[in-house]
Amino acid sequence: MESSRREIEVMANLLGSNDVQAEVNRAHFRKNNCLAINVIGSPGAGKTTLLEKTLPHFTLDLRVGVIEGDIFTSKDADRIAVHKIPVIQINTGGGCHLDSKMVSKVLPEFDWSSMDLMIIENVGNLVCPADFDLGEAFKVIVLSIVEGDDKPSKYPVIFRNAKAVVLNKMDFELLTDVNMETMRHDIRTINPGIEIFEVSCRNGNGLQAWTSWLRHEVEAYKEDKG
Numbered sequence: 001m002e003s004s005r006r007e008i009e010v011m012a013n014l015l016g017s018n019d020v021q022a023e024v025n026r027a028h029f030r031k032n033n034c035l036a037i038n039v040i041g042s043p044g045a046g047k048t049t050l051l052e053k054t055l056p057h058f059t060l061d062l063r064v065g066v067i068e069g070d071i072f073t074s075k076d077a078d079r080i081a082v083h084k085i086p087v088i089q090i091n092t093g094g095g096c097h098l099d100s101k102m103v104s105k106v107l108p109e110f111d112w113s114s115m116d117l118m119i120i121e122n123v124g125n126l127v128c129p130a131d132f133d134l135g136e137a138f139k140v141i142v143l144s145i146v147e148g149d150d151k152p153s154k155y156p157v158i159f160r161n162a163k164a165v166v167l168n169k170m171d172f173e174l175l176t177d178v179n180m181e182t183m184r185h186d187i188r189t190i191n192p193g194i195e196i197f198e199v200s201c202r203n204g205n206g207l208q209a210w211t212s213w214l215r216h217e218v219e220a221y222k223e224d225k226g
Ligand SMILES: Nc1nc2c(ncn2[C@@H]2O[C@H](COP(=O)(O)OP(=O)(O)OP(=O)(O)O)[C@@H](O)[C@H]2O)c(=O)[nH]1
Pocket: 041, 042, 043, 044, 045, 046, 047, 048, 049, 050, 076, 123, 124, 125, 168, 169, 170, 171, 172, 199, 200, 201, 202, 203
C-alpha cells in the first residue's frame, strides 16, 4: 500500500516536471511559427513509412524537420535522411517513450529560421507516450488495422488525447477479420472530434486526404500567431 502510494507520487512528480519543460518547448515552437506534431503508434504500425510518404508532399515549398525517437538504433533517422531534410535521432536507451527534456536537448541542433513543420516520431508504443506531453501542437496516432478493431477501446487514453488517427495498412482489409465500422465507431465514441484517415502507405490510397489535412493544419497554425 505504502509503496504503491510512493510510486504514484514519483509518477506525479515526473509528469509535473515533464509538463513544465513541455510548455517551454511549446513556446519555442510558437516563437518560431513551426507546427510540431507528435506521431504515436505501436511498433511497426507504419509511422516512419507514413513520414516517408508524407514528406514529398511538403518539402517542395515548406521546411520540414524530423525528430526520431527509438529505444536503440538510428534506422528510422537514416530512412528519413534520404529525403534531404534535417533529422535528429533520439535513443532512449530502453525508455518506452520520449519526454519533453529529451526533445528540448535536440532543439538547438535545428536551424529554426524558417522551419514550418516539425514531426516527432515517438518510440513504438501505444501506451506510455500518451502521458508525456512533448510540447507538440497535437498528437497523431498511426494504427495498423491488422492489429484489430478492438485496439481503440483497449487503449483509449491515446485516442482521447489525439487530434487525428491514421488507420494504416488498409490494403490488408480483406485479408483480415477487421471490422472497420467497429473501429470507426469505437474511435468516435472515445473522441467524437478526432479526424480519421484510412490509408495504405503501400498502394497510396487515402494519402492525399491526410496530406491535405496536415497542410491545412500547418497553414492554420501559422495564421494563428497569438
Ligand atoms: N502492407 C502494408 N505494409 C505497410 C504499410 N505501411 C507500412 N508498412 C510496412 O510495415 C512495416 C513497418 O513499418 P514502419 O514504418 O517501419 O513502422 P513504424 O511504426 O515506424 O515502426 P517502429 O518505428 O519500429 O515503431 C514495414 O515493413 C513497412 O513497409 C501499409 O500501408 N501496407
